Amino acid sequence: MRTDRANDAITITGLTVRYGGNTALERIDYELAGGELCGLIGVNGSGKSTLFKSIMGLQAPSSGSVRLFGHSPAAARKLGLLGYVPQAEAVDWTFPVSVREVVMMGRYGYMGRTRRPGHADKAAVAEALERVDLTALAHRQIGELSGGQKKRAFVARGIAQGAKLMLLDEPFAGVDIGSEQLITDQLRELNRTGTTILISTHDLAQVPRLCSSALLLHRRVLASGAPAAVLTDANLALTFGHAPSETR
Numbered sequence: 001m002r003t004d005r006a007n008d009a010i011t012i013t014g015l016t017v018r019y020g021g022n023t024a025l026e027r028i029d030y031e032l033a034g035g036e037l038c039g040l041i042g043v044n045g046s047g048k049s050t051l052f053k054s055i056m057g058l059q060a061p062s063s064g065s066v067r068l069f070g071h072s073p074a075a076a077r078k079l080g081l082l083g084y085v086p087q088a089e090a091v092d093w094t095f096p097v098s099v100r101e102v103v104m105m106g107r108y109g110y111m112g113r114t115r116r117p118g119h120a121d122k123a124a125v126a127e128a129l130e131r132v133d134l135t136a137l138a139h140r141q142i143g144e145l146s147g148g149q150k151k152r153a154f155v156a157r158g159i160a161q162g163a164k165l166m167l168l169d170e171p172f173a174g175v176d177i178g179s180e181q182l183i184t185d186q187l188r189e190l191n192r193t194g195t196t197i198l199i200s201t202h203d204l205a206q207v208p209r210l211c212s213s214a215l216l217l218h219r220r221v222l223a224s225g226a227p228a229a230v231l232t233d234a235n236l237a238l239t240f241g242h243a244p245s246e247t248r
């Protein structure tokens with residue numbers, strides 16, 4: 001039985017994404033109910049980043065559709081519903097902005113055209129910085145932070161924004177144990193207070209500990225649902241038995 005679409009944070013129907021002759025995602029049907037914290041698992045090249053970009057509206061589908069809380073991705077972004085923590089490689093770290101300014105970007109949707117932060121914006125940024133323990137580094141250029149601190153800055157941006165759906169593309173890659181703990185604590189807290197979260201990770205052991213659902217991907221959805229039902233030996237063999245895409 002299909003889930004109640006009115007309650008869906010993400011509804012993906014028949015999504016196919018091709019890069020030239022290479023099919024990265026093929027006929028994806030997937031629904032994520034509001035309030036879930038879902039772990040996305042797949043080998044390198046299985047289409048995880050493409051899925052995130054499609055959800056963000058940064059990658060046009062070849063066919064099919066993505067709806068977020070009933071909106072198109074572009075509309076959902078405009079409404080400030082989406083927070084995105086991209087893979088480290090996808091960010092230009094030389095961009096001359098401070099950590100505080102990165103977090104303040106989460107408030108742009110509240111500011112109007114002048115982008116002059118008001119009292120509420122400054123307070124939200126200060127609180128978000130505090131929650132990820134970056135207050136002392138707020139003045140630093142973003143590229144001067146460690147890998148884990150950079151991830152925490154992006155998580156803080158999502159917190160300051162009050163995003164209803166947070167997408168995190170491998171937030172634990174190259175991150176030390178302290179940052180990982182801080183990020184997981186914040187994700188749990190955000191989820192507890194109503195934020196729906198989709199997080200890609202290579203750390204299989206973490207999924208049952210952190211997530212309420214799991215999604216196994218290899219160009220197509222291999223399995224999705226409760227972690228215990230999804231993370232079976234047979235499904236994992238299917239997920240990791242695939243060689244990384246040869247076109248990569």
Ligand SMILES: Nc1ncnc2c1ncn2[C@@H]1O[C@H](COP(=O)(O)OP(=O)(O)OP(=O)(O)O)[C@@H](O)[C@H]1O
Nearest residue numbers: 019024043044045046047048049050051245247248
């Ligand atoms: N801009 C692009 N142009 C052409 N092919 C691309 C492009 N981006 C991704 N691909 C291809 O699409 C497939 C899926 O890539 P994607 O980056 O979505 O996978 P991934 O699961 O996120 O991989 P990783 O875990 O290594 O980040 C791969 O075969 C990749 O080579």
